[in-house]
Amino acid sequence: MLSTPLQRMLFGLTDEHVILDPPSGQLLHPEALVAFQRLSRDARDAGFNPKVVSGFRSFERQRTIWNGKALGQRPVLNNDGVALQISELPPLERVLAILRWSALPGASRHHWGTDFDIIDAAAVAADYQVQLTPQEVADNGVFGPFHQWLDQRIAAEQSYGLFRPYAEDRGGVAPERWHLSYAPRALELQHLLTVERLEEQLRACELALCETVCLELEHIYTRFVWIPDHCYPATMPL
DSSP states (O other): OOOSHHHHHHTTSOOTTOEEETTTTEEEOHHHHHHHHHHHHHHHHTTOOEEEEEOOOOHHHHHHHHHHHHTTSSOOBOTTSOBOOGGGSOHHHHHHHHHTTSOOTTOOGGGGTSEEEEEEGGGSOTTOOOOOOHHHHSTTSTTHHHHHHHHHHHHTTOSTTEEOTTSSOOSSSOOOTTEEEEHHHHHHHHHHOOHHHHHHHHHTSOOTTHHHHHHTHHHHIIIIIOOOGGGSOSSOOO
16 A cells, blocks of 8 residues: 555645645645745735635545535535536536546645645735635636736746646636646656556545546546646746
8 A cells, every 4th residue: 555755745645745835824845835935026026915725735635525525515516606416416427527626535736735726815805705716716806917917927937837737628627727836846746646546545545436436537537637748838947
Protein backbone atom coordinates (compact mmCIF):
# COMPACT_ATOMS: atom_id res chain seq x y z
CA MET A 1 0.00 0.00 0.00
CA LEU A 2 1.03 3.67 -0.26
CA SER A 3 4.03 4.36 1.91
CA THR A 4 6.55 6.70 0.31
CA PRO A 5 6.56 10.44 1.09
CA LEU A 6 5.95 11.18 -2.59
CA GLN A 7 2.87 8.97 -2.70
CA ARG A 8 1.50 10.49 0.50
CA MET A 9 2.00 13.95 -1.00
CA LEU A 10 0.39 12.92 -4.29
CA PHE A 11 -2.86 11.89 -2.63
CA GLY A 12 -3.05 14.53 0.09
CA LEU A 13 -2.34 12.04 2.87
CA THR A 14 0.13 14.45 4.46
CA ASP A 15 0.59 18.21 4.73
CA GLU A 16 4.36 18.06 5.14
CA HIS A 17 4.88 19.53 1.65
CA VAL A 18 2.87 22.73 2.21
CA ILE A 19 3.39 25.91 4.22
CA LEU A 20 1.11 28.58 5.63
CA ASP A 21 0.03 31.70 3.76
CA PRO A 22 -0.55 33.93 6.84
CA PRO A 23 -3.00 36.44 5.30
CA SER A 24 -5.44 33.70 4.29
CA GLY A 25 -4.64 30.92 6.72
CA GLN A 26 -4.43 28.53 3.75
CA LEU A 27 -1.65 26.02 3.07
CA LEU A 28 0.25 26.12 -0.25
CA HIS A 29 3.24 24.45 -1.85
CA PRO A 30 6.22 26.76 -1.10
CA GLU A 31 6.89 27.46 -4.79
CA ALA A 32 3.21 28.14 -5.46
CA LEU A 33 3.15 30.56 -2.54
CA VAL A 34 6.16 32.47 -3.89
CA ALA A 35 4.51 32.71 -7.32
CA PHE A 36 1.25 33.90 -5.77
CA GLN A 37 3.06 36.52 -3.66
CA ARG A 38 4.85 37.91 -6.70
CA LEU A 39 1.60 38.07 -8.65
CA SER A 40 -0.11 39.70 -5.68
CA ARG A 41 2.42 42.52 -5.55
CA ASP A 42 1.63 43.43 -9.15
CA ALA A 43 -2.08 43.08 -8.53
CA ARG A 44 -2.00 45.42 -5.54
CA ASP A 45 -0.23 48.00 -7.67
CA ALA A 46 -3.21 47.74 -10.04
CA GLY A 47 -5.73 48.22 -7.21
CA PHE A 48 -6.62 44.60 -6.46
CA ASN A 49 -6.08 42.48 -3.35
CA PRO A 50 -5.81 38.78 -4.26
CA LYS A 51 -6.69 36.37 -1.49
CA VAL A 52 -6.50 32.58 -1.42
CA VAL A 53 -9.80 31.11 -0.24
CA SER A 54 -8.94 27.44 -0.75
CA GLY A 55 -5.45 25.96 -0.93
CA PHE A 56 -4.26 22.52 0.15
CA ARG A 57 -7.08 20.05 0.66
CA SER A 58 -6.45 16.68 2.27
CA PHE A 59 -7.64 13.36 0.92
CA GLU A 60 -9.94 12.94 3.88
CA ARG A 61 -11.51 16.36 3.33
CA GLN A 62 -12.10 15.57 -0.34
CA ARG A 63 -13.52 12.15 0.56
CA THR A 64 -15.95 13.78 3.00
CA ILE A 65 -17.13 16.19 0.27
CA TRP A 66 -17.48 13.35 -2.24
CA ASN A 67 -19.37 11.01 0.09
CA GLY A 68 -21.69 13.82 1.18
CA LYS A 69 -22.63 14.51 -2.43
CA ALA A 70 -22.91 10.85 -3.41
CA LEU A 71 -25.23 10.18 -0.47
CA GLY A 72 -27.41 13.24 -1.10
CA GLN A 73 -26.22 15.10 1.99
CA ARG A 74 -24.63 17.94 -0.01
CA PRO A 75 -26.06 19.62 -3.12
CA VAL A 76 -24.92 18.50 -6.56
CA LEU A 77 -25.46 21.12 -9.25
CA ASN A 78 -26.11 20.86 -12.95
CA ASN A 79 -24.43 23.06 -15.57
CA ASP A 80 -26.83 25.92 -14.78
CA GLY A 81 -26.09 25.82 -11.06
CA VAL A 82 -29.43 24.18 -10.21
CA ALA A 83 -29.47 21.42 -7.60
CA LEU A 84 -30.10 17.91 -8.96
CA GLN A 85 -32.14 15.17 -7.36
CA ILE A 86 -29.02 13.06 -7.05
CA SER A 87 -30.76 10.06 -5.48
CA GLU A 88 -32.88 9.64 -8.62
CA LEU A 89 -29.88 9.22 -10.91
CA PRO A 90 -28.28 5.86 -11.85
CA PRO A 91 -24.85 5.31 -10.23
CA LEU A 92 -22.74 6.33 -13.25
CA GLU A 93 -24.79 9.47 -13.92
CA ARG A 94 -24.44 10.34 -10.24
CA VAL A 95 -20.65 9.99 -10.45
CA LEU A 96 -20.39 12.12 -13.57
CA ALA A 97 -22.65 14.81 -12.10
CA ILE A 98 -20.47 15.07 -8.99
CA LEU A 99 -17.27 15.20 -11.05
CA ARG A 100 -18.54 18.20 -13.00
CA TRP A 101 -17.89 20.41 -9.95
CA SER A 102 -15.97 18.28 -7.42
CA ALA A 103 -12.75 16.33 -7.82
CA LEU A 104 -12.47 12.66 -7.07
CA PRO A 105 -10.59 12.08 -3.78
CA GLY A 106 -6.98 11.31 -4.64
CA ALA A 107 -7.32 13.14 -7.96
CA SER A 108 -7.73 16.68 -6.65
CA ARG A 109 -4.94 19.05 -7.65
CA HIS A 110 -5.54 20.75 -4.30
CA HIS A 111 -3.84 17.73 -2.66
CA TRP A 112 -0.54 18.97 -4.05
CA GLY A 113 -0.73 22.50 -2.71
CA THR A 114 0.18 23.71 -6.19
CA ASP A 115 -3.43 24.67 -6.88
CA PHE A 116 -5.61 27.22 -5.13
CA ASP A 117 -8.76 29.29 -5.53
CA ILE A 118 -8.55 33.09 -5.34
CA ILE A 119 -10.76 36.14 -5.05
CA ASP A 120 -10.19 39.89 -5.08
CA ALA A 121 -10.74 40.83 -1.44
CA ALA A 122 -10.75 44.52 -2.39
CA ALA A 123 -13.96 44.04 -4.37
CA VAL A 124 -16.16 42.87 -1.49
CA ALA A 125 -16.90 43.60 2.16
CA ALA A 126 -15.04 41.61 4.80
CA ASP A 127 -18.18 39.62 5.64
CA TYR A 128 -18.97 38.72 2.02
CA GLN A 129 -19.77 35.01 1.66
CA VAL A 130 -17.69 33.74 -1.26
CA GLN A 131 -19.50 31.15 -3.36
CA LEU A 132 -16.96 30.57 -6.17
CA THR A 133 -19.63 30.62 -8.87
CA PRO A 134 -19.32 31.46 -12.58
CA GLN A 135 -21.45 34.54 -11.93
CA GLU A 136 -18.91 35.96 -9.46
CA VAL A 137 -15.99 35.68 -11.88
CA ALA A 138 -17.78 36.66 -15.09
CA ASP A 139 -16.56 39.91 -16.65
CA ASN A 140 -19.55 41.71 -15.15
CA GLY A 141 -19.32 39.84 -11.84
CA VAL A 142 -17.95 41.13 -8.57
CA PHE A 143 -14.50 39.62 -9.27
CA GLY A 144 -14.64 40.20 -13.03
CA PRO A 145 -12.24 43.17 -13.22
CA PHE A 146 -9.56 41.26 -11.32
CA HIS A 147 -9.83 38.24 -13.62
CA GLN A 148 -9.71 40.44 -16.70
CA TRP A 149 -6.46 41.90 -15.37
CA LEU A 150 -5.21 38.38 -14.67
CA ASP A 151 -6.15 37.32 -18.21
CA GLN A 152 -3.75 39.95 -19.50
CA ARG A 153 -0.96 38.79 -17.21
CA ILE A 154 -1.37 35.16 -18.28
CA ALA A 155 -1.53 36.10 -21.97
CA ALA A 156 1.68 38.11 -21.58
CA GLU A 157 3.35 35.20 -19.73
CA GLN A 158 3.78 37.41 -16.67
CA SER A 159 1.97 35.17 -14.21
CA TYR A 160 5.10 33.57 -12.69
CA GLY A 161 4.17 30.04 -13.74
CA LEU A 162 0.52 30.29 -12.66
CA PHE A 163 -2.21 29.25 -15.08
CA ARG A 164 -5.86 28.19 -15.10
CA PRO A 165 -6.15 24.40 -15.60
CA TYR A 166 -9.93 24.73 -16.02
CA ALA A 167 -9.98 27.84 -18.18
CA GLU A 168 -12.22 26.22 -20.77
CA ASP A 169 -14.86 23.53 -20.92
CA ARG A 170 -13.26 20.38 -22.34
CA GLY A 171 -16.29 18.25 -21.52
CA GLY A 172 -15.13 17.33 -18.03
CA VAL A 173 -14.68 19.71 -15.12
CA ALA A 174 -16.74 22.89 -15.46
CA PRO A 175 -14.71 26.06 -16.14
CA GLU A 176 -13.25 27.53 -12.94
CA ARG A 177 -11.82 30.97 -13.57
CA TRP A 178 -10.93 31.26 -9.89
CA HIS A 179 -8.66 28.18 -9.90
CA LEU A 180 -4.92 28.80 -10.39
CA SER A 181 -2.16 26.24 -10.60
CA TYR A 182 1.61 26.53 -10.26
CA ALA A 183 2.48 24.80 -13.52
CA PRO A 184 6.07 23.55 -13.04
CA ARG A 185 5.35 21.36 -10.00
CA ALA A 186 1.77 20.50 -10.98
CA LEU A 187 2.92 19.13 -14.33
CA GLU A 188 5.47 16.88 -12.63
CA LEU A 189 2.93 15.56 -10.14
CA GLN A 190 0.25 15.02 -12.76
CA HIS A 191 2.54 12.64 -14.61
CA LEU A 192 3.01 10.63 -11.40
CA LEU A 193 -0.74 10.32 -10.83
CA THR A 194 -1.49 7.15 -12.77
CA VAL A 195 -4.80 5.32 -13.04
CA GLU A 196 -3.27 2.32 -11.30
CA ARG A 197 -2.04 4.33 -8.32
CA LEU A 198 -5.36 6.14 -8.05
CA GLU A 199 -7.42 2.94 -8.08
CA GLU A 200 -5.24 1.42 -5.39
CA GLN A 201 -5.84 4.43 -3.16
CA LEU A 202 -9.60 4.52 -3.80
CA ARG A 203 -10.10 0.84 -3.04
CA ALA A 204 -8.24 1.27 0.26
CA CYS A 205 -10.76 3.77 1.64
CA GLU A 206 -14.50 3.94 2.25
CA LEU A 207 -15.64 5.77 -0.86
CA ALA A 208 -19.27 6.03 -1.87
CA LEU A 209 -19.90 4.66 -5.39
CA CYS A 210 -16.38 3.21 -5.38
CA GLU A 211 -17.16 0.23 -7.59
CA THR A 212 -18.79 2.40 -10.23
CA VAL A 213 -15.86 4.84 -10.11
CA CYS A 214 -13.25 2.08 -10.45
CA LEU A 215 -15.08 0.38 -13.34
CA GLU A 216 -15.06 3.69 -15.23
CA LEU A 217 -11.74 5.00 -13.94
CA GLU A 218 -9.91 5.07 -17.29
CA HIS A 219 -12.68 7.24 -18.75
CA ILE A 220 -12.93 9.40 -15.61
CA TYR A 221 -9.17 9.93 -15.58
CA THR A 222 -9.07 11.06 -19.20
CA ARG A 223 -12.15 13.28 -18.97
CA PHE A 224 -11.92 14.77 -15.48
CA VAL A 225 -8.37 14.36 -14.14
CA TRP A 226 -5.80 14.72 -16.92
CA ILE A 227 -4.94 18.22 -18.09
CA PRO A 228 -3.32 18.00 -21.56
CA ASP A 229 0.30 19.10 -21.59
CA HIS A 230 -0.45 21.75 -24.20
CA CYS A 231 -2.71 23.54 -21.70
CA TYR A 232 0.29 24.28 -19.48
CA PRO A 233 2.31 27.46 -20.15
CA ALA A 234 4.77 27.11 -23.00
CA THR A 235 7.52 28.63 -20.85
CA MET A 236 7.70 28.02 -17.12
CA PRO A 237 10.13 29.06 -14.39
CA LEU A 238 12.30 26.35 -12.92
